[in-house]
Amino acid sequence: MQRRDPREAAKARIGDVARAAGVSTATVSRALTFPDRVLEETRERVFAAVRQLGYTPNVAARQLRAGSSRTVLVVVGKRRNPPFFSEVLRGIDVALGQAGYSVLMGNLDIHDDNTEKHLVDLVFGGFIDGALVLSNAIPSFNGRSIIDSGMPIVAICAEADGPNIPAVLVDDEVCCRAQTRYLIEMGHRHLAYIAGPKGNFNELERYPGFLAELAAAGLGPDDFVRFEGNYDFASGVAAGEAFLKLERRPTGVVSCSDEMAIAFMKTIRRAGVRVPEDVSIVGFDGIEIGDYVEPTLTTIRQPRFELGSTGAEILLGMIKGETAPPRVTVLKGELDKRDSAGPVKV
Amino acid sequence: MQRRDPREAAKARIGDVARAAGVSTATVSRALTFPDRVLEETRERVFAAVRQLGYTPNVAARQLRAGSSRTVLVVVGKRRNPPFFSEVLRGIDVALGQAGYSVLMGNLDIHDDNTEKHLVDLVFGGFIDGALVLSNAIPSFNGRSIIDSGMPIVAICAEADGPNIPAVLVDDEVCCRAQTRYLIEMGHRHLAYIAGPKGNFNELERYPGFLAELAAAGLGPDDFVRFEGNYDFASGVAAGEAFLKLERRPTGVVSCSDEMAIAFMKTIRRAGVRVPEDVSIVGFDGIEIGDYVEPTLTTIRQPRFELGSTGAEILLGMIKGETAPPRVTVLKGELDKRDSAGPVKV
DNA sequence: TTGTAGGCGTTATCAG
DNA sequence: CTGATAACGCCTACAA
Numbered sequence: 001m002q003r004r005d006p007r008e009a010a011k012a013r014i015g016d017v018a019r020a021a022g023v024s025t026a027t028v029s030r031a032l033t034f035p036d037r038v039l040e041e042t043r044e045r046v047f048a049a050v051r052q053l054g055y056t057p058n059v060a061a062r063q064l065r066a067g068s069s070r071t072v073l074v075v076v077g078k079r080r081n082p083p084f085f086s087e088v089l090r091g092i093d094v095a096l097g098q099a100g101y102s103v104l105m106g107n108l109d110i111h112d113d114n115t116e117k118h119l120v121d122l123v124f125g126g127f128i129d130g131a132l133v134l135s136n137a138i139p140s141f142n143g144r145s146i147i148d149s150g151m152p153i154v155a156i157c158a159e160a161d162g163p164n165i166p167a168v169l170v171d172d173e174v175c176c177r178a179q180t181r182y183l184i185e186m187g188h189r190h191l192a193y194i195a196g197p198k199g200n201f202n203e204l205e206r207y208p209g210f211l212a213e214l215a216a217a218g219l220g221p222d223d224f225v226r227f228e229g230n231y232d233f234a235s236g237v238a239a240g241e242a243f244l245k246l247e248r249r250p251t252g253v254v255s256c257s258d259e260m261a262i263a264f265m266k267t268i269r270r271a272g273v274r275v276p277e278d279v280s281i282v283g284f285d286g287i288e289i290g291d292y293v294e295p296t297l298t299t300i301r302q303p304r305f306e307l308g309s310t311g312a313e314i315l316l317g318m319i320k321g322e323t324a325p326p327r328v329t330v331l332k333g334e335l336d337k338r339d340s341a342g343p344v345k346v
Numbered sequence: 347m348q349r350r351d352p353r354e355a356a357k358a359r360i361g362d363v364a365r366a367a368g369v370s371t372a373t374v375s376r377a378l379t380f381p382d383r384v385l386e387e388t389r390e391r392v393f394a395a396v397r398q399l400g401y402t403p404n405v406a407a408r409q410l411r412a413g414s415s416r417t418v419l420v421v422v423g424k425r426r427n428p429p430f431f432s433e434v435l436r437g438i439d440v441a442l443g444q445a446g447y448s449v450l451m452g453n454l455d456i457h458d459d460n461t462e463k464h465l466v467d468l469v470f471g472g473f474i475d476g477a478l479v480l481s482n483a484i485p486s487f488n489g490r491s492i493i494d495s496g497m498p499i500v501a502i503c504a505e506a507d508g509p510n511i512p513a514v515l516v517d518d519e520v521c522c523r524a525q526t527r528y529l530i531e532m533g534h535r536h537l538a539y540i541a542g543p544k545g546n547f548n549e550l551e552r553y554p555g556f557l558a559e560l561a562a563a564g565l566g567p568d569d570f571v572r573f574e575g576n577y578d579f580a581s582g583v584a585a586g587e588a589f590l591k592l593e594r595r596p597t598g599v600v601s602c603s604d605e606m607a608i609a610f611m612k613t614i615r616r617a618g619v620r621v622p623e624d625v626s627i628v629g630f631d632g633i634e635i636g637d638y639v640e641p642t643l644t645t646i647r648q649p650r651f652e653l654g655s656t657g658a659e660i661l662l663g664m665i666k667g668e669t670a671p672p673r674v675t676v677l678k679g680e681l682d683k684r685d686s687a688g689p690v691k692v
Numbered sequence: 693t694t695g696t697a698g699g700c701g702t703t704a705t706c707a708g
Numbered sequence: 709c710t711g712a713t714a715a716c717g718c719c720t721a722c723a724a
Contacts, residue, residue, distance in 0.1 A: 024695045056470035060409040061717035064700050082432030093453045097461045103451045107439045115443045124402035266638045292612045294640035370711045407701035410716045
């Protein structure tokens with residue numbers, strides 16, 4: 001048997017099914033889409049033909065007619081902690097999958113104009129029904145961003161610049177106050193804060209929360225030091241090294257990610273500092289590995305799966321044109337007390 | 347201004363561009379696809395119109411005509427260690443992105459028939475140009491698997507059942523022998539092996555490698571114990587607990603994943619066993635966190651990014667119909683000596 | 693209930 | 709070099 005392209009293997013079209021079933025293409029289409037608008041006997045004949053020919057409707061053609069691809073673009077940003085995001089993605093995947101939507105991954109990791117252009121073209125090419133943005137940057141090319149397409153967009157763990165982009169967030173300020181308060185309650189009066197990237201929207205919530213909680217305890221600018229970071233292991237190491245050089249070392253550390261907390265801990269322990277006896281550390285995120293480091297990490301557990309699934313639900317609602325979604329949806333994080341933080345040494 | 351659907355916002359079609367530029371649609375199409383088959387002046391006029399109208403070709407229509415979506419399906423399996431796969435995915439993304447292909451994520455995590463049906467429909471609906479399979483299961487529904495579509499498929503870190511599916515693998519046997527030999531060379535004569543899932547293709551390479559290396563050192567069935575596992579933290583904990591109950595404890599441990607090694611280490615250390623003084627442990631994968639646990643993890647570093655990018659390159663070659671790809675491509679892992687393994691105690 | 697026929701937006705073929 | 713036109717495969721008025 002000769003075929004131009006082995007891939008085209010026996011692809012049945014709707015016409016083939018119609019012929020095999022002895023009906024028109026319209027009837028086949030109907031039988032598939034609205035089974036009850038067709039005589040039972042006809043329906044059976046059509047189904048039989050479908051099975052026999054292994055017919056599957058052509059997605060492109062359907063999409064061209066329907067104007068919808070049932071595909072959602074998920075934009076993930078500069079590789080911010082995979083251990084954290086993998087679970088958010090799972091939430092997205094489950095929610096979208098149940099609704100019959102597919103996930104197209106758009107990775108902004110790759111600093112490549114081409115990638116961004118590609119994504120923008122996909123969106124403006126009508127290929128995408130909606131987008132979930134997990135990065136601060138929004139794909140854009142030639143001054144045109146996917147926001148301009150008017151397509152529904154929801155930001156998850158991020159705050160899009162756009163005017164009316166609904167966001168799903170964790171209650172950052174509350175959580176950061178909880179981290180801080182926990183340390184203060186255990187007697188720590190001299191703290192360190194390992195920050196997220198400058199300008200990051202989290203920082204806008206968390207750092208003020210940290211300061212507020214200090215103030216509430218009567219502590220001021222002299223009672224803490226701030227280390228810059230960007231959530232990854234490397235910045236935790238850097239913070240640890242800076243910490244070791246300090247003349248007067250804080251006894252409690254608030255970290256804006258678990259990775260930084262873990263790397264910080266490793267770095268200072270290697271230099272002989274004991275955790276939590278000498279220094280207490282509280283992380284942020286609640287990734288699995290926190291249970292297996294030494295000592296186990298006290299941290300803020302984010303509802304990772306729900307962040308993803310909630311964002312997806314909201315997006316699906318927007319795609320279906322339902323009532324305007326809330327501008328911002330806040331989920332709760334929770335302080336998870338383990339072994340890396342304890343009472344201050346007297 | 348009234349629109350039926352805000353999403354349709356000012357979507358220019360090729361005809362609009364043609365009109366604005368005073369040419370035919372055919373010319374617009376040509377100017378965009380083969381700029382040099384068109385008079386420079388015409389080209390300029392077309393480009394100007396395109397810019398002015400913000401025209402982007404409709405992806406569905408193009409796909410319908412061209413028969414190609416430039417989209418690749420990436421099938422990831424039951425959530426096997428995100429920290430490991432995230433980097434493989436990045437390799438895939440980079441390679442495909444450069445070639446102008448998009449990534450559609452198919453998650454088999456979700457044990458949902460619907461998901462599988464959806465993926466199969468996408469494939470048989472001509473929506474997908476090729477697939478990269480990172481899971482042992484291959485999406486199938488109603489007895490029809492995506493393999494039957496005849497579409498190009500490449501397996502990465504997995505071995506598809508299908509007859510002619512090229513696979514990209516790490517040299518599992520060699521690596522596992524290296525783990526084992528390293529321990530033996532340091533004097534360990536009584537080992538433990540923490541396995542991957544039963545029947546997993548890795549096991550088919552690694553376990554025999556482990557046994558062979560033992561044999562080469564004159565060790566036999568009485569000189570090791572085997573713990574079952576499936577790569578995750580939980581099975582590392584289980585192995586650790588089983589280990590602690592042993593009357594005669596091995597002094598060297600070969601683990602088939604870093605997660606298991608880390609959880610194992612944590613579990614036995616908590617019970618007072620010292621690493622590496624009492625027990626030496628060698629992991630497998632080379633995930634980042636290995637540098638931050640206590641003690642740092644000696645492990646096999648897999649070329650994660652390259653596994654992904656190599657698989658993608660091979661797939662792209664197949665899609666373009668190039669010469670038959672190698673049945674199997676083997677990349678090298680490397681023993682990375684850190685602190686969790688040392689000489690046996692005398 | 694079923695069939696006919698037009699069109700979704702693009703590209704490729706074929707004349708001019 | 710450019711333009712008219714016929715597909716690509718499906719869905720859905722509209723008519724029967």
